[in-house]
Amino acid sequence: MIRIAHISDTHITGESAYKGYAYDLIANEVNRLNFDFVVHTGDVTNNGLREEYERAEYELKKIQKPLVVVPGNHDVRNVGYDLFEEFIGPLNGVYEFRDGVLIWVDSTIPDLSDGRIGKHKFRWLKKKLEEYSDRRIKIVAAHHHLVPLPNTGRERNVLFNAGDVLDLLLRNDVTLYLCGHKHVPNVYRVEDLVVDNAGCTSCRKTRRGDVNSYNIVTIHDDGKVEVTIRRVTGEEVKAQHRPVKPKLFVPRGRRLLRIVQLSESKVSDRVYFRRKVLENVVNLINEKLKPDIVVHNGDVVDMGIERNFERARELWDRIERPKLVVPGHSDMTYLGYELFSEYFGEPETLSFDGFTFIPVSTPQYETEIGVVGRFGQRKLAEELDNAENFRVVFMHHNVVPIPRSRERGFLEDAGDVLKLLTGKGAELVLTGHGGNAFAVRVENTIVINAGSVSWELHRNPFGNSFNVIDVYPCMVIAFEVQATWGSRRLLGVWKLKGSRGGAP
Incomplete structure (x- = not known):
């Protein structure tokens, strides 16, 4: 069994947009609970500024578990993608763990809220999925959402090539897609792929008066995936999916339509x-x-x-x-x-x-x-x-x-x-x-x-x-x-x- 803490959209800044107490509550809870690793799916900072990255470096060290951090659209503002690599780590990468692999990819476009996994990164992602095709658990993480999300107002900023990415993940039997961006926690099952959107961990900008939250992902040895949306108020919403087996079906009875x-x-x-x-x-x-x-x-x-x-x-x-x-x-x-x-x-x-x-x-x-x-x-x-x-x-x-x-x-x-x-x-x-x-x-x-x-x-x-x-x-x-x-x-x-x- 693998347990993952999924956080996103911290928006660390010196301005009032950042709720440091919410971040500390979640970071302390993550440290107390039994997680194999933590994934942050972007918007670590609010404006991609040096002073924000300096503070983010300090805040991220409070998490005392293996941590993978993905860049978000706010992180690459003001040429922040260079600072991301200086203070946090690579924009794209691979993290191997027992029975599985996590591949994260930079979906940002400098100075835009929109997302894209462009031609070269798409080929790199495809190559990595083929390279690790033997892994029982395959996870892909990016900042931008893959399918439209509820309660976000006008739909925008879904990956420009979301259809191609979704098709690639389904063809390669990816278990889980982790993302953030829209400040709304949501879980969908698309065929056997679980699409897990995290809400915002410590930003004041929540939707419909919601509160800060993070997601807990549990992947069982039999393939079942459980996602718990856990808010700072203690409220929990759970979803689970067990892969469909067998994959081949034989029609029974006459055709109805x-x-x-x-x-x-x-x-x-x-x-x-x-x-x-x-x-x-x-x-x-x-x-x-x-x-x-x-x-x-x-x-x-x-x-x-x-x-x-x-x-x-x-x-x-x-x-x-x-x-x-x-x-x-x-x-x-x-x-x-x-x-x-x-x-x-x-x-x-x-x-x-x-x-x-x-x-x-x-x-x-x-x-x-x-x-x-x-x-x-x-x-x-x-x-x-x-x-x-x-x-x-x-x-x-x-x-x-x-x-x-x-x-x-x-x-x-x-x-x-x-x-x-x-x-x-x-x-x-x-x-x-x-x-x-x-x-x-x-x-x-x-x-x-x-x-x-x-x-x-x-x-x-x-x-x-x-x-x-x-x-x-x-x-x-x-x-x-x-x-x-x-x-x-x-x-x-x-x-x-x-x-x-x-x-x-």
């Missing part, structure tokens, strides 16, 4: 729209796949003008199966707000055969940035509570980062929306932004993003594609289908956790 998921058809008269590809997909749906329902996750047209909607509607009507569609950001350009409703109607909740499909409209006028909003979140929560069967939520903007797509907070309240979906236990969430197919399970909620079905400007090495999702009584299987040739690749297989009503 087949969904064909499309996105980014972007119908237009521009050269980037591949009409023949979309026509081929329509034929595949009608003649071979024969789904129970087709869901289009937005960007139906390239620009919200009438001739594009006319062409899109003509192609949409050729699909001989039940259909649902929500608008994307390109649908809402120009006259799109009026024309989308005129040609496709307002998205409405649909229930049939033990399944409920709940639409969420996220796009805004003339911007790629989407929002659900506090009012929309309350409405979504009510719909999730009222549905007594298998719930499928579908929207345009993605709620988890997508590989090969720069994350800039496209859904500005993604953190709160993701927490709502996972907290309510939504079984399936379908999204369609980013031009690349990707699927993960966050807690017990399966999130599947569709790539571009017929738009040449996409980010998917597999080419234009769409997804086929099959639901069985015990499991969900998702495939990405190449839109021209019909070849498939597996996106994921997930065992279902219990049942609701007459659904699986």
Whole structure:
């Protein structure tokens, strides 16, 4: 068993922003308890100044356990990255321990709050994960958060390449990702990866009137990971995850539902729209796949003008199966707000055969940035509570980062929306932004993003594609289908956790 104390965002300074008594309380508790080592995930100082580093060097020595310190965005202000190496240690590194390894990486960009694990550091991290692939426990630590966080206001500062980093960690069976940055403690399970965000240890800037805290991580010999968020008031919140075994499942019983998921058809008269590809997909749906329902996750047209909607509607009507569609950001350009409703109607909740499909409209006028909003979140929560069967939520903007797509907070309240979906236990969430197919399970909620079905400007090495999702009584299987040739690749297989009503 390995026990780790995870602290973050001390913001040591001579100013009132620093709460020295909170730091001392936590440091003394860490020294009293049985920890194998301590990880500080950045923002050691407040402004990266020499006098702050001098004090930080003194304060960090109060922790009498092996200590790994990761740089944060505040630490690299004022060329503080040079001082970090002088007073604290290397910006990137490896710490080996019994049965495992901790790899920490500098995710900061000088003088910005944003984060990035750039090309060279990404390759270095990949090489280190391959080098230590035999370790039972693999931990990666950085300052910036990997998935959107709740209770942080407008979503921003997630790693620009969070999707690529998340994909890398999942492919290399990383046990734990440690981070800080947003001053909000939170724990998510993404597949078998535990994403552990620490709150702030000794900064006055907390969220929603919260208090200072740190996290206690226990990794058991059987692979179970427990995280306890411990506040200075003594309050504790615990989460735990046991890895899924076995990894392979066999469908039992008849298939209950087949969904064909499309996105980014972007119908237009521009050269980037591949009409023949979309026509081929329509034929595949009608003649071979024969789904129970087709869901289009937005960007139906390239620009919200009438001739594009006319062409899109003509192609949409050729699909001989039940259909649902929500608008994307390109649908809402120009006259799109009026024309989308005129040609496709307002998205409405649909229930049939033990399944409920709940639409969420996220796009805004003339911007790629989407929002659900506090009012929309309350409405979504009510719909999730009222549905007594298998719930499928579908929207345009993605709620988890997508590989090969720069994350800039496209859904500005993604953190709160993701927490709502996972907290309510939504079984399936379908999204369609980013031009690349990707699927993960966050807690017990399966999130599947569709790539571009017929738009040449996409980010998917597999080419234009769409997804086929099959639901069985015990499991969900998702495939990405190449839109021209019909070849498939597996996106994921997930065992279902219990049942609701007459659904699986």
